[in-house]
Amino acid sequence: MSIITKILYAIISVIVATIWGLTLGGIVRKLYARVHGRYGPPFWQPFIDIFKNHGKRVAISHGYMFYLGPVFRLAGGLGTYLFIPVIFGSVVFSNFSMAGDLLLVMYFVFFGQLGMALGAGEGGHPYSPIGVARGLSQMSSFEVPFSLSVIAIAIQYHTLNITDIVAAQQGGILNWTLFTNPLAVIAAMISMLGMNMHSPFSIVLAPQEIPIGPPIEMNSSFLATLQTNRGLFGAAKLVLFMNLYFGGAAHPNIFVALLIMIAKTFLIYMFSVFVGAAFPRFRPEQSIRFFLKWPTLIGIASIILVAYF
């Protein structure tokens, strides 16, 4: 296959993921509104917000790093997404999946945050370093159970290739990691709560205490880039979880497979929405302590279980 077709397919795949991620964000805002007893914004509101922010007439920059912050963030989102095979067996949605892509993806999940930290720091607003400090510390803490769970999976399937991991889970619902290695899935799902930054772990954005945290100085197109990335990155994370733990999306017909992908990612996301709508926010030290306690132990138990039994 020529590289041109490959790039074309990747562009299609990225566009689909971004649109799905943003729509999911809109639906979730609507759901939260219904929980509050409100009518809520329309589900296409994130798209209008992005158009509006791109349509601003002026944009204030604070220096080179300020420009690069959103670019790094978007690069992190794209990098995460482009190395995950979205639909098993599909040529268009296989992206740039290759041997050992799991490690690359794990790296890219962290990369965007670091780039963002540099850009936000140059904004000079006191709230952005606070947000960045909280974000990075929470990130390093939820990375521990997630990494343990990924190591357990790597030991279980003897591979670091996501496509192989998905392939090993085909052939019935009982082949999913969810049933073959439930402890690893529990640890990973708890760390996903932190990753999605919904309510108990929303200390990074925390609208009431450090107004929206790191991106507070970002304006106009900078903010629009970040919002686009939020859609893409959110979709990428969900697709990664679907591939690793819930059997991936596989069907001979690509549209049916897409529908499976949409349904599965929606349900995976609903886990963190349910928790988010029901619980109040943790403080930073509580959240970090939480991640380093039970999910870490469960993750270690899952490795021991896979390696010795």
Add this chain to the structure above:
Amino acid sequence: MKDILTNLEQNFAVSNIEKKRDDLYFINVEKKQIISVLTYLKDYAEFTHLAFLQAVDRIEENQFQLTYMLYSFQHKTNFAVRVLIKRDNAEMISIHKLWKHAWQYQRELKEMFGINFPDSPRVDESFVLEGWEEMPPMRRDFDTLEYSTKTFYQRPGRSTNDPKKYMEKKLYKDFAKSPVIARKDG
């Protein structure tokens, strides 16, 4: 309560003792004795809470009247200590050593009435008014309307109505004839 009042009368130059309600007393004190009276009230009579410190501009008598409102959680009683000071170059003894938070009231009084409190912390900093250059605005010889017309831009066509007459004319035309008024008891 009676003991406190007799004690005050015997030991200090206190005048005008008034009982307004069961839980509200007013006394007048000389400027020199304010610290000792307040110390007595705070430490012996258990009036431990300074609710507010406020000033009234008595321009006709060329005086400022300061009111220290104390409250006692034991007696459940308010106790107001009034002091009359001269209006020209007004100066008062600071009580920030008795109640720490009094410095904020004193700073406000310095700004709004121009009453100086020597030794009070941060008394010269601006409280609400930033960059104020006129005379202290709460003094009664300060004409706010004139200052407002001079400084801010008036929008022409502004009109005012007497609320009572306007409401009668607009909404309650038959209000005077209504049974509520005709009942004569109100």
Add this chain to the structure above:
Amino acid sequence: MNKKDIKNIEKEMKLANEGLTEKERTLFSDARPSKVDLQNKYFEKFFNWARSQSLWFLGYGTGCGAIELRPLMTSRFDIFRYGIAPRPSPRQSSVFIIGGYASIKTIKRIVRSYEQMQGPKFVIALGSCTINGGMYYDSYYTINRLDHYIPVDIYVAGCMPRPEALIAGFQKLKKMIIAGKCDGMNKYAENFDWYKKNQKKIIKDWNMPDYNW
């Protein structure tokens, strides 16, 4: 015109920033705001629609009217369904709601926040006080006409207007934005000297740059 003249004109066009100390002056920009030309007609129409559907207002309550903003966000009035949302940072918001009386101390912050907002930006003036001073018309420390200090797009009269009135104001603002009538940002840039003169007349301790980028 020779080079010297051009240099002189450029020097005159720069802002003096007299309120700042010599050391601080190097930290702030001294450029004047400039008028931004409109884009392609069809782009502009599309963006005007997007702007009207996504109004982010600055969560800065000035005066008593700020109390009317809280019920808007909760389930009783739920302003989110119109695409309106509060935003904590002036950098990201496009609507500034002046809630009622504005004292001089507040107007300093209002000007500062307004200038930091990224255009196109809209101002909703809430309550009688912003129109002609309202019941504070003779007060020594509250301004009478807001439109002498920042450009205003919509007035919502009343003392206080109910949240419904504010929502009606938002709907009117939407119509005006779609029609392309709200151009307060360019108006501010064109009449910059007049606005600055009025602001400096009342703000005596001007310790910020002349234009807050």
